[in-house]
Amino acid sequence: xxxxxxxxxxxxxxVREQVAEHVKRLKDDHNITPGLAVVLVGExxxxxxxxxxxxxxxxxxxxKSVEHKLAADTSEAELLALIDQLNNDxxxxxxxxxxxxxxxxxxxxxxNSLDPAKDVxxxxxxxxxxxxxxxxxxxxxxPLGCLMMLRDHHGxxxxxxxxxxxxxxxxxxxxxxxxxxxxxxxxxxxSRTKDLxxxxxxxxIVVAAVGRPEMVQGDWIKPGATVIDVGINRIExxxxxxxxxxxxxxxxxxxxxxxxxxxxxxxxxxxxCLLANTLTACCRANGLDEPEGLTA
Ligand SMILES: Nc1nc2c(c(=O)[nH]1)N[C@@H](CN(C=O)c1ccc(C(=O)N[C@@H](CCC(=O)O)C(=O)O)cc1)CN2
Numbered sequence: 465x466x467x468x469x470x471x472x473x474x475x476x477x478x479v480r481e482q483v484a485e486h487v488k489r490l491k492d493d494h495n496i497t498p499g500l501a502v503v504l505v506g507e508x509x510x511x512x513x514x515x516x517x518x519x520x521x522x523x524x525x526x527x528k529s530v531e532h533k534l535a536a537d538t539s540e541a542e543l544l545a546l547i548d549q550l551n552n553d554x555x556x557x558x559x560x561x562x563x564x565x566x567x568x569x570x571x572x573x574x575x576n577s578l579d580p581a582k583d584v585x586x587x588x589x590x591x592x593x594x595x596x597x598x599x600x601x602x603x604x605x606x607p608l609g610c611l612m613m614l615r616d617h618h619g620x621x622x623x624x625x626x627x628x629x630x631x632x633x634x635x636x637x638x639x640x641x642x643x644x645x646x647x648x649x650x651x652x653x654x655s656r657t658k659d660l661x662x663x664x665x666x667x668x669i670v671v672a673a674v675g676r677p678e679m680v681q682g683d684w685i686k687p688g689a690t691v692i693d694v695g696i697n698r699i700e701x702x703x704x705x706x707x708x709x710x711x712x713x714x715x716x717x718x719x720x721x722x723x724x725x726x727x728x729x730x731x732x733x734x735x736x737c738l739l740a741n742t743l744t745a746c747c748r749a750n751g752l753d754e755p756e757g758l759t760a
Contacts (some may be wrong), residue, residue, distance in 0.1 A: 467720040468693070470613050477731035479612070479758065480525055483739045486755045487526040490746065498746035499528035500558040500584065500738075501550045505543060506536035506566045515562050518735055526738050528555060536566050544570060544577050551579040557749050558584035558742035563634075581749065583711045584741040586638065595641050602741055607639040608731025609717075610671060610692045611646065613760060617690065618720055622647040627664050629653050629680060629710070630673030635694050639671050642760055660684070672710035682715025691716050691723040694730050 468712045490496045500522050502517045515531065522529035532546060543561075550559045565571050575583070577734040580590040586604040594601030614621050618631045630636035636652060653663050655674055660697045664670055664684040673694035685691060695710030710727030717723050724730055740758040747754050 466643045468710065468722040469717075470617055470690075470692075470722050470729060471722045472609070472613060472729040473723055473732045475613060475616065476609070476736035478738035479733070480521060480739060481760060482755070483736070484525040485744050486743055486758075490743075490752075491526065494750065494752070496746065496750055497526070497528050497555075498558070498742050499530065499554075499556045500560070500742045501551075501556045502530065502560050502562060503534065503543070503546065503550075504562045505534045505538050505569065508564065511562045511564075514735075518560070518738060521735055521739060522742070527739070527742060530556065538566075538569075540569055540573070542597060543574060546572070547577050548685065551577075551582060552714065557746035558582055558738075560585050560738065582745060584613040584738055584745055586741070592633070592638070596640060598645060602745065603642065603737075604634060604638045605734045605737035605741060606635050606694060606730060607642050608737040608741070609730055610639060610758055611642045612737070613692065613724065613730075613733065614669060614690065615646070620646075621669065623649070624668040625649050625651075625666055626669040627651045627653055627667035628671045629657075629660070629664065630671070630675065631696070632673065632675070635673040636671075639673065639694075640731075641672075643669070645760065655679075670711070674710050676710055676714040677708050678710070680711040680716065682712060682717075682719045685716050685719040687719050688721035689719075691720045692730060693724050693726050695726060696731060709757045741744065 519529045519531050550556050575587045580588045583602050586602040590603040624669050626643045628636050628640045631654045640650045640652045661684040669690050671692045677697035677699050693711045695707035697708050707727050742756050
């Protein structure tokens with residue numbers, strides 16, 4: 465039987481609608497407008513597209529959007545000075561530094577210079593520690609989006625076996641923490657895991673976040689399992705450019721119970737969750753209740 469396709473694009477639109485309703489209420493009841501600052505260093509074409517969409521969607525949900533586009537040769541000191549200015553700006557509740565950064569900039573140093581309360585990417589070491597210890601934190605957008613889709617599809621994922629294929633700080637590790645927080649039995653696997661197909665075959669939930677085009681194959685999937693594909697890989701096939709995930713969609717969809725497509729699955733949820741996180745950061749900064757259903 466063919467898998468149910470989890471429509472991330474439609475789900476993300478619903479999340480953005482909910483965010484917009486909360487933003488309106490914040491304005492009407494408290495005269496507060498959440499503000500998001502996005503910092504882009506350099507001219508990576510994909511990053512430029514993502515930053516443009518973030519700005520557009522921020523404005524669409526009624527928030528204040530600020531974009532800082534810096535030259536590729538911006539020094540670390542200049543970038544840190546801008547972050548310090550944003551950390552101290554009361555109209556800015558969320559700050560995001562678009563990744564990847566040019567090689568001469570120390571990503572960890574830059575991320576850890578953000579005010580953790582404004583770190584809407586959830587990459588600051590304080591937020592990583594808070595998430596790892598089950599405390600209130602800012603949660604990385606892509607894993608949060610995956611969790612929301614899983615909760616929506618399954619209701620509860622408690623007790624399910626989840627295998628996260630990939631161990632990045634941005635997706636794999638926080639994803640595993642979130643699944644554990646929802647009482648899954650979690651395995652973090654990766655490209656060097658011994659007998660990876662057999663490990664994945666034990667999973668009720670497979671999160672493919674390994675960064676290798678179409679690596680997870682249909683015969684690795686337990687019949688009826690849910691496949692969440694985080695990969696975004698631009699490949700060329702039959703002379704045509706194509707966007708594919710880290711799971712081989714055709715073969716996995718034949719066996720899985722549900723699957724996210726690429727494009728139109730996890731990707732759109734990333735920006736929707738960024739907006740949700742900005743709203744959450746704004747509510748926390750103002751001592752207001754957090755929006756229900758939009759946090760981990
Ligand atoms: N500071 C950050 N940098 C990066 C992050 C991040 O979460 N924070 N994630 C990615 C890029 N990214 C957002 O920044 C992002 C990637 C993909 C999508 C998306 O909607 N993808 C579409 C396909 C779009 C396309 O055709 O290229 C989809 O999957 O349907 C949104 C945001 C790295 N950097």
